[in-house]
Amino acid sequence: MNGVNDVFPTSADDPPHLEVHPPVKYTGLWLLLAAVMVPSFAVLGYYGGEVYRMAPPIPRRVVTTEGKVLFTGQDVKDGQNVWQSMGGQQVGSVWGHGAYVAPDWSADWLHREAIWLLDHWAHQDHAQLYAALPPEQQAGLKARLKAELRTNTYNAETGDLVISPLRAQAIGVLSEHYASIFGDDPAVDELRDAYAIPANAIRDPARMAQMNDFFFWSSWVCSTERPGQAITYTNNWPSETLIDNRPAATLLVWSLISFIVLLAGIGLLALYFAIQQGKRDDSHELPEVDPLLALRPTPSMRATLKYFWVVMALIIAQIGFGVLTAHYGVEGSGFYGIPLAKWLPYAVTRTWHTQLAIFWIATAWLATGLFMAPAVSGYEPKFQRLGVNFLFVCLLIIVVGSMAGQWFAVQQRLGNTVNFWFGHQGYEYVDLGRFWQAFLTVGLFLWLMLMVRAMWPAFRSGENRHLLALFLLASAAIPLFYVPGLFWHRQSNLAVAEYWRWWVVHLWVEGFFEVFATVVIAFLFTRMGLLRTATATAAVLFSTSVFLLGGILGTFHHIYFAGTPTGILALGATFSSLEVVPLVLIGFEAYENLTMSRARPWIGGYKWPIYFFVGVAFWNLVGAGLFGFLINPPIALYYMQGLNTTAVHGHTALFGVYGMLGIGLMLFCLKGLATHHVWRTGVLSFAFWTINLGLALMVVLSLLPVGLLQTWASVETGTWYARSAEFMQTPTMHTLRWMRAIGDTIFAIGMFALGWFVLGLKTGWSIRSEEDPTLEPLLPTAAKPEFGSAR
Secondary structure, three states: OOOOOOOOOOOOOOOOOOOOOOOOOOHHHHHHHHHHHHHHHHHHHHHHHHHHHHOOOOOOEEEEOOOOEEEEHHHHHHHHHHHHHOOHHHOOEEOOEEOOOOOEHHHHHHHHHHHHHHHHHHHHHHOOOHHHOOHHHHHHHHHHHHHHHHOOOEOOOOOEEEEOHHHHHHHHHHHHHHHHHHOOOHHHHHHHHHOOOOOOOOOOHHHHHHHHHHHHHHHHHHHOEOOOOOOEOOOOOOOEHHHOEOOOHHHHHHHHHHHHHHHHHHHHHHHHHHHHHHOOOOOOOOOOOOHHHHOOOOHHHHHOHHHHHHHHHHHHHHHHHHHHHHHHOOOOOOEOOEOHHHOOOHHHHHHHHHHHHHHHHHHHHHHHHHHHHHHHHOOOOOOHHHHHHHHHHHHHHHHHHHHHHHHHHHOOOOOHHHHHHHOEOOOOOOOEOHHHHHHHHHHHHHHHHHHHHHHHHHHHHOOOHHHHHHHHHHHHHHHHOOHHHHOOOOOOOHHHHHHHHHHHHHHHHHHHHHHHHHHHHHHHHHHOOOOOHHHHHHHHHHHHHHHHHHHOHHHHHHHOOOOOOHHHHHHHHHHHHHOOHHHHHHHHHHHHHHHHHOOOHHHHHHHHHHHHHHHHHHHHHHHHHHHHHHHOOHHHHHHHOOOHHHHHHHHHHHHHHHHHHHHHHHHHHHHHHOOOOEEOOHHHHHHHHHHHHHHHHHHHHHHHHHHHHHHHHHHHOEHHHHOOHHHHOOHHHHHHHHHHHHHHHHHHHHHHHHHHHHHHHHHOOOEEEOOOHHHHHHOOHHHOOOOOOOO
């Protein structure tokens, strides 16, 4: 067991970088944080109960007015499981949530059903197709259609959904159409290729029939009005003029309010920032030499090195699957003529691409925590290295096991129950089977235990207690907010599953991981003597409060149209606009980081990790701020949900912010493992600029123009059209999707360069010299560990 000073030893020769300042009280800031979190989670929980209470009903039976039973509610639930097993949200989308190559099945079914009914009536009454009729006759049939589809015929007492025999015929026709797509009908080969769905994606006719039942239910929810209201269960989403699915007045009103709240928040924060700048204490002296030169990495700290090797391996794998996934958008069944879809269909490659993004970013952050815990406390508990190594093995098993299960699921080799536990749950970003999900949850709590036992002695000593308390709080939030991923079940109502899924995706990934990273960076900068502890503590407490003020209830902006009550729309619109408020000052953060990187010659050794933090600031403003707010207001998301505008935000925020942050933290830890090594940074410089340039070109040349053109089509014609093969396979859209290859290629080259640099730290080609002779007099002999010596 190591002593308190074994990580950062002290001696008379150590550079004096610690300053003595009067004690600072943080009571007001802690109360502010509590005042934000407690009411926010209370409201989030209350409306969670409302989601359960007002979720769109799954009928006990779907019957015709003549008494014929078409299918049961159990068929709908089983059909949802079939949809999940074949990839779920990774193959098209439902209610706008999911992938973008195939259609949104709920919007597509709704439009096809509406057209079939209109054509049937037009042929019956006028011996013509609906499109050939004059406007006044079309208007009469549209009114008839609206009454047919928007009238709620669900009987809550009996549990039956009663429909007309004619609508039952439409269901039969559409079921045959979808069965041909997911089967092997050669008549729809071209359409199947446009959707990137392999032949015989669903082999069992009974399972296909159940998935059609689920598609009908998801469409019925979009077209039928809530009892006593003039809006559908999905707040009139999707845009469908044939049945007057248009934005309700509430969408417009709350969108306007969100803009007002945004402007007010920006004004108040700017005022606060101006006041604080006037009180700023610039008397802090930066150290003349690197305080981390005295760092003696403990066995557990050195054991984190293998995590970073895995991070780079997962990044390279994710890029490879991303290339395949993007290419399937233009060649749905192969890769430059190679029929890869037989073995690696789009559903698999996109699942792995999105899941690996979460895995490698989370691994980088978890490893940073394991590295920092002994460093901030100066304490190495007994068996800490064993715990770090055990957790590493567990993470590898989860990654490999979950990916294997997803492949077997998409190949339709697992039953519904086995698929739920070990295969593919079908929900984007939480696709892994429930067993792997629970395994990961246990692993995160093991990680928390390792963090707490390393930091607890320092916390008890009272030194930097407030910053350590934030560190512990942020660490505890990571496993705690992954737990809601276990709260839905195999056949939970889709609205309920979406509510809990966004707890994980928004609160876990976008929320508390960012809080954790903010605290870690503050610790890094205080340990390096770049920030006073009091300054860092106050800044982190305040920024966390401001971020969570919008971030917690901002979760609701993801579920405006997911079968949730209108109160969620109002809260989501208001508070999600506040998420943008802290980002208006991001330029100051970037400037301060750049200035800090040039303040002392020794800080130049950390230039590129700091530059990645500058990149985080830039993409926070652009990706999370501009592109996030582009789709946040209800009226904007109404037309943009499920389009490539969401992919623009996803790529620039998930990788641009959290991925860049993970890379920056990884580089800081690699530098900390051997501070006496001097890096050759030419390759790292090339990697930084090409990664950022590639990401920008990916967005500007392809994703953004595709998304804006889709938005135009959605506004003019409807959501179904913006996602249809008819629109997406036009020459213009085809060219724009090919243009993405430019940004993707540059981005991939940058990532490979980063991997080459990290590999070179082990082999030696990324190190200028074994030791910097100018630092030799300052470096204790005992602080010269062999780089990469962790076993």
